[in-house]
Amino acid sequence: MVTVSDIKVSIKNLYKIFGADPKPMVAKVEGGMSKAELLEKHGHVLGLKDVNIDIKAREIQVIMGLSGSGKSTLIRHINRLIEPTAGEIVVDGQNVLDMSEDELLEFRRFRASMVFQKFGLLPHRTVAQNAAYGLTIQGSDKNEALERSQRWIDRVGLSGFENHYPAQLSGGMQQRVGLARALATDAEILLMDEAFSALDPLIRTDMQDVLLGLQEELHKTIIFITHDLDEALRIGDNIVILRDGAVIQKGSPQDIVLNPADDYVSDFIKDINRARVLEVGSVMDTKAIKTGIKIDVETPIEEAMQLMLEKDKKPARVVKDDKVVGSVTIDAMIKAIARPKHGSGNKNYK
Amino acid sequence: MDFFDEFPSLGRTPLREMKKSIDAGFRSFSREYGDALESFFNPLLKFMVWFEKLLINTPWPIILLCVGALAWLGSRNYKLVAGTVGAFVVIGYFGMWEDTMATLAIISVATIVCIGIGIPAGILMARSNRIQAIITPILDVMQTIPSFVYLIPVVMLLCIGKVPGLLAVCIYALPPIVRLTNLGIRLVDADIMEASTAFGANYKQRLWGVQVPLALPNIFAGVNQTIMMALAMVVIASMIGVKGLGVAVLRAISNQYLALGLMNGLAIVALAIIFDRVSQQYGKRLQKHREGGHGV
Numbered sequence: 017m018v019t020v021s022d023i024k025v026s027i028k029n030l031y032k033i034f035g036a037d038p039k040p041m042v043a044k045v046e047g048g049m050s051k052a053e054l055l056e057k058h059g060h061v062l063g064l065k066d067v068n069i070d071i072k073a074r075e076i077q078v079i080m081g082l083s084g085s086g087k088s089t090l091i092r093h094i095n096r097l098i099e100p101t102a103g104e105i106v107v108d109g110q111n112v113l114d115m116s117e118d119e120l121l122e123f124r125r126f127r128a129s130m131v132f133q134k135f136g137l138l139p140h141r142t143v144a145q146n147a148a149y150g151l152t153i154q155g156s157d158k159n160e161a162l163e164r165s166q167r168w169i170d171r172v173g174l175s176g177f178e179n180h181y182p183a184q185l186s187g188g189m190q191q192r193v194g195l196a197r198a199l200a201t202d203a204e205i206l207l208m209d210e211a212f213s214a215l216d217p218l219i220r221t222d223m224q225d226v227l228l229g230l231q232e233e234l235h236k237t238i239i240f241i242t243h244d245l246d247e248a249l250r251i252g253d254n255i256v257i258l259r260d261g262a263v264i265q266k267g268s269p270q271d272i273v274l275n276p277a278d279d280y281v282s283d284f285i286k287d288i289n290r291a292r293v294l295e296v297g298s299v300m301d302t303k304a305i306k307t308g309i310k311i312d313v314e315t316p317i318e319e320a321m322q323l324m325l326e327k328d329k330k331p332a333r334v335v336k337d338d339k340v341v342g343s344v345t346i347d348a349m350i351k352a353i354a355r356p357k358h359g360s361g362n363k364n365y366k
Numbered sequence: 367m368d369f370f371d372e373f374p375s376l377g378r379t380p381l382r383e384m385k386k387s388i389d390a391g392f393r394s395f396s397r398e399y400g401d402a403l404e405s406f407f408n409p410l411l412k413f414m415v416w417f418e419k420l421l422i423n424t425p426w427p428i429i430l431l432c433v434g435a436l437a438w439l440g441s442r443n444y445k446l447v448a449g450t451v452g453a454f455v456v457i458g459y460f461g462m463w464e465d466t467m468a469t470l471a472i473i474s475v476a477t478i479v480c481i482g483i484g485i486p487a488g489i490l491m492a493r494s495n496r497i498q499a500i501i502t503p504i505l506d507v508m509q510t511i512p513s514f515v516y517l518i519p520v521v522m523l524l525c526i527g528k529v530p531g532l533l534a535v536c537i538y539a540l541p542p543i544v545r546l547t548n549l550g551i552r553l554v555d556a557d558i559m560e561a562s563t564a565f566g567a568n569y570k571q572r573l574w575g576v577q578v579p580l581a582l583p584n585i586f587a588g589v590n591q592t593i594m595m596a597l598a599m600v601v602i603a604s605m606i607g608v609k610g611l612g613v614a615v616l617r618a619i620s621n622q623y624l625a626l627g628l629m630n631g632l633a634i635v636a637l638a639i640i641f642d643r644v645s646q647q648y649g650k651r652l653q654k655h656r657e658g659g660h661g662v
Contacts, residue, residue: 095564125566136561140579140655150565152575181655201565 024073024237025094025205030103031067032089032261035060038101051260063089065262067103071254073204074235078252080242080284086261087241088133091209094239095128096120107205125154129198133210135190137182137197144169144178146193150201168196172226188219192226199230206238213242220244224251245284249273249293257281270298274352290353291318299352300334300342308332313341317349396523407529410475414528418471418609422464429467430454437640441647450644453636462611462633469600469610469637472528476535476596481589484540488547488588489573498548505541513538513602521606531608535599542591550584551577586649593641597634611637 033041033054041060051062064086071077081087092098093105096112105112107127115123129150137146144162145152147169151161169178172192182190191211198206208227212220228251231238242248248255249269257265257272257280265277273293276282297313309327311320313336324332324346334342375381421429430451437450457466491498517534524530554577562576578585604612611630618627 097560097564121566121568123566124564130561130564132557132561132564134557136557136564138558138562138576138580149562153562153565153567153571183655197565207564 022072023070024108025069025071025239026104026106027067027069027071027090027093028104028106029066029068030064030090030093030105031101032063032086032093032098033060033101034063042102062261064093064100065260067258067261067263069256069263069266071237071239073237075253076231076238076240076251078240078242078248078255079258080245080248080255081258082243084260085258087243087258088209089261090258091207091239091241094205094207095124095130125150126201127203128205128207129201129203130207130209131191131194131198131211133213135182135187135194135214137190137193139182142179142181143174143185143193146182147196147200149197154201165196165200168200169193171199171230172196186219188215188223191215191223195223195226195230199234204237206236208238208240210241210243212247213244220247227251245288249288257284269293270295274298286355289318290355291321291349292316294352296320296334296344296349297336297341299348300344301348302342304340305331305333305343308343310335310340311344312336317352320344321346321349392519392522396519400523403523404529407524410479410532411527411529414471414475414532417475418468421467421471426458426463437644440644442651443647446643446647450640453640457633457636460629460633462614462630465609465611465614465630466633466637468608469597469612469634472532472535472603472608472610473593473596473600473637473641476532476539477589477593479532479536480540480543480592480596483536484543484588484592485547485585488544488585489551489578491544491548492551492577501544505544508537509541513599517602517606526607528608530606531603534606535596535603535608538599539592539596542595543585543588546584546588546591547581550581550588553584554580582652583649586645586652590642590645590649593645594638597638597641600634 031042031045032038033045035041035058038060041054041058041062044058045054045062045065049057051065054060054062067090069077069079079087079090089098093100094107094112096105096115100113107123112120112123138149141149144165148158148161148165151164152158156164166178169175172195174189174192174196177185177189182193185193191214194211198208212223215223224247227238240248240251249272252269255265255267255269255272256263257277259280265272265281267275270293272281273285273288273290276285294317295313296311296315296317299317300313308330309323309332311323311332311334313334315323320332324330329346331343331345333340334344376384433454434447434451437447441447454466457463487501491501513534516537517530520530520533524533558576558580559572562572567575600608600610600612601615602612604610604616611634614630615627615634617623618630
């Protein structure tokens with residue numbers, strides 16, 4: 017049940033067109049002109065095309081796409097590092113685009129903080145000073161800022177490195193500083209622009225764990241940009257897939273994997289480990305049965321199958337909050353694991 | 367065919383009239399405002415006189431000590447300190463102590479003035495492309511116009527003496543620090559600037575918290591260049607009444623005194639090398655944080 021008050025950030029009819037005179041181009045794109053045509057005929061680059069996303073409070077919203085899909089452009093609209101050509105960005109009922117210069121500074125200082133792909137740390141400041149940066153910008157006293165940010169340095173596991181300079185740290189540690197800096201301002205919205213993309217796979221998984229752990233206790237509204245589907249499926253409560261600046265599909269990770277909207281998305285998901293991503297709840301039959309082992313609705317099929325194989329291979333009961341909500345068979349799970357046929361449109365799958 | 371043989375110039379008489387009227391105009395301007403300008407520069411003159419006297423009247427061992435201490439503060443390098451003190455001892459031993467102090471005085475004041483004007487100008491220039499487009503050609507003129515050309519109006523306005531000498535030195539030595547400040551700020555990593563903006567930093571916070579600190583190596587290279595160029599102007603400045611090593615060189619040129627010219631010239635070189643090395647070392651030390659090394 018999504019009520020209006022659950023929506024933290026609402027992006028409405030957002031267009032971004034790069035070029036000398038972008039405003040008149042909006043109508044042309046609305047009229048159906050493609051990105052290639054716009055570039056060829058008018059010399060303007062289509063960045064974002066009619067993007068509409070409602071982002072729920074206290075959840076992790078992943079925005080995914082390949083490079084050039086406009087995802088980094090999109091996230092920069094939320095704190096207006098980039099001005100849109102047309103559209104609205106409503107945060108807590110207030111249009112960010114209506115904010116005055118001062119209101120915008122306040123918004124960036126107190127309500128939305130950001131983590132960057134290339135870290136964006138100040139090389140001449142220590143870890144402690146970097147973590148406290150947002151607070152010093154807010155205008156708090158230097159010592160108080162250092163004190164308050166210390167908690168976050170500890171929390172991201174950098175205790176003991178306070179007096180090191182960024183250049184002395186590994187990439188993963190530098191991004192921990194970036195995360196601590198973003199968390200220290202206590203902003204409710206956390207914008208993460210490919211925050212873990214520059215890290216090697218092991219460190220990346222590590223950082224995802226750090227983020228998920230923090231989210232469990234902090235419940236921030238996190239908007240997370242990535243081009244990595246595994247990452248998106250792992251941390252996202254909701255996923256939006258962008259291509260050429262337009263939204264192709266919105267949904268939960270389960271939705272995306274089970275019902276890819278088109279070939280582009282099917283291509284995206286073809287190499288993932290479906291058994292690990294799909295949950296029992298997505299493949300169960302809502303017909304309740306009386307016998308069989310109990311499996312939680314959020315268990316990945318991989319685990320569920322193991323449990324069932326160890327027992328009697330009979331249908332299992334699916335439970336949610338201690339209540340039986342359906343049943344699942346090994347056959348159904350095997351069927352779900354099978355990769356959907358490429359190019360079939362996939363609407364009939366399942 | 368006359369038209370093709372000779373360039374259609376303005377003609378001798380109108381040209382002469384034009385030059386005459388410009389000269390007359392400037393002369394009346396200098397009569398009118400010369401005194402006002404002089405009194406405007408009076409505090410600067412007083413400061414220069416005071417500083418020169420201070421350097422000359424302070425007993426030489428104390429100066430040596432100060433020079434050594436400054437070299438140490440700047441470079442943290444024993445060899446440099448030893449070289450600096452050694453050079454000053456040799457200079458003094460060959461009878462050039464007083465001239466060297468006078469030169470040191472004008473170079474120091476000129477550098478301070480150039481920093482005071484140049485860094486703000488560079489910051490302004492980095493702020494907008496339009497300001498950059500306006501200032502750049504001015505700097506080009508300052509750097510390339512023959513010094514004697516601007517010595518004429520300066521002397522007409524202020525006669526000869528320390529202040530016009532200082533102005534001549536500053537006109538020549540100012541451009542590098544302005545250019546390098548501008549360049550340094552513009553070269554600051556765009557990702558870091560974006561992060562700063564994303565956290566709500568305003569213009570001042572971005573400038574003093576990010577741009578200037580990160581541009582310091584370039585700004586420092588600018589200071590270094592400014593000092594070098596100021597030293598290069600010492601001889602020309604001596605033509606309009608600035609005391610120091612330049613006067614001796616000038617005398618050597620006009621009388622063909624080889625030894626005198628060489629000695630004083632080498633003293634200028636020694637000063638230049640000392641300034642250069644010490645300020646470069648200091649600039650390097652400012653960059654300590656850039657050194658990597660994991661798990662230090």
